[in-house]
Amino acid sequence: MSLLEIDELEVGFDTEAGLVRAVDGVSLSVERGRTLGLVGESGCGKSVTAASVLRLVPVPPGRYLGGAIRFDSADILTMPRDELPEIRGRDIAMVFQDPMTALNPVFTIGRQLREVLALRFGLAHGAARERSAAMLGAIGIPDPMTRLDQYPHELSGGMKQRVMIAMALLCRPRLLIADEPTTALDVTVQAQILHLIRELQRESETSVLFITHDMGVIAEMCDTVAVMYAGRVVERGSVVDVFERPRHPYTHGLLASLPRPGRARKSALATIEGTVPSLLAPPRGCRFAARCTHHRQLDPGSAQRCLDVDPRLPPDGDHPVACHFPLTASTIDRETA
């Protein structure tokens, strides 16, 4: 059985304009020791999905509207509130995009790391300090003993992000949720952090849920990938299948829009015209239809079906797609010709 299973999750936010269904029927699973990438653009619901796994969505204005999240068979959404701290940090740790706000500015790095170890393993001061220093060393922070006595503002952004990761990994979590952990960082620091996550995963069989908008990071890190659009998963599969044979026109559009070596310089890049629909009143049929180039090439009857019938992601299969007319190798060739 999978370590984490998200089943038809629905999360909404009450706003003045009405209920926004940020996550609208998302199903995913993360296998033991594997990495699932969750990719999509701002507002697609990927971060809300991730936060829901730790029940971190603020209620109100947020509301869990339906579905279930099972972690090692415990039901997160119905669990009594006082049992959550048991899971948070110990079984599931999370690394956020912005390390500046996730560390407490008034305590030293050492104290914050010690606190985690005291709570998790009941370690005494000296032992906790030693273990913290060893972890900082392991993630490539020079002179860890000195760093322990420093405050967050004394460290660079990349350094703080590494401290956050150290904190998450000290707990030896069974699941690490990384929400855009490298987005604010430079490419060389990003490479260091990705390497670190991979190393620790290899050593301790940690499962990882990796949230990003960066297709390169997905290709680099993940075993499987789920592509989200407007609160839904539109395609899911092994990273090789999704990158080499995208079946959803949105996935294909995202991959085609990236500049990459070998593409003619200064030539027009493929784009996805239009904007994401409002989640206050999403379209009845396919949420991507209005922007879909593939849709425009269908015969009128088929095109109407996209507008009328909501394509849902089939629950099973190796490479399911939420599209009435998924792309095949020949349709892609025809359209790019």
Added chain:
Amino acid sequence: MNAGIAAPLLVADDVCKHYPVRGGVWGRSIGAIRAVDGVSLAVESQRTLGLVGESGCGKSTLGRTLMRLETPTHGTVTFDGRDLARAHGDELQRLRREIQMVFQDPYSSLNPRMTVGEIVREPLVVHRIGSRAEQQERVRALLETVGLDATTIDRYPSEFSGGQRQRIGVARALALGPRLVIADEPVSALDVSVRGQVLNLMLRLQRELGLAFIFISHDLSVVEHMCDTVAVMYLGRIVEEAPVERLFARPAHPYTRALLAAIPSLDPRRRTGAVPLEGEVPSPIDVPRGCPFAPRCAWVIAACRESVPALEAVETSTHRAACIRRVEVAAEPLSVSGAPRRVTGASS
């Protein structure tokens, strides 16, 4: 149009921008942050120069200094033969029309209390160009040039998506008819699917209006697509400069190699995997002696710590690198990790 014969549009010669660090009881200057430290470069008319490097390398400060938003501490900037670094009064006003800027964040760089029309018209008002009616007409034409409907003229920035806002920023930059546009990370804040739209717009404007661009970015794959030449910055200096194809094929500075190796591969079957670079960028207040990159460099030898290497030619005059081992480095085939296959002469 032969760029090889015409004089470059903009030439920077040994430009420095230092910020004093004050300390002590009297707030005396006790040192300097060398944000830009001896940069020389040239931008050809109708071409794009990419300026790449990591946070804090000085690329944004350089961009701001080149358009005189900052006054250089040392060095000269000439635009079309006129001295920009020391221009003042009317002369500076006239030069400022020729160079405009597009900023990174389309959310904070547009005044939320002004309508789109007011935002795009403002440069015309400041420079007193045309009557009010002529300005309105120009604004409409500009909005259409950047692919926005002229009927949006009375709407506010909050009514637009990120990509549309960046188009507004581009329209504002074009209002005075500049010949050079400095774009500081113009697509970094945008979603992947709209990045392409803004980049395509810039490419079209270059073709149609004959604009030159300085494209500041940390994203090397975007730079590779957009630029003709690339300058790589590290700690306030240019460490390598070359035509784009050459820089990506035969990087001659170990830092450039590390940057290239750090780009995640888009092919899941060919992951880069390795860590290209250890350590951190040193503080620009306390730059190490010798080559500033030496403490992190896999190619370092004892001589690197003795003096700062100058930017010198690598095989051809258009390719220059500030590394004493540049010829060896360029000859090394690009491995996935970017580090040399064998680490030679690694010292303490």
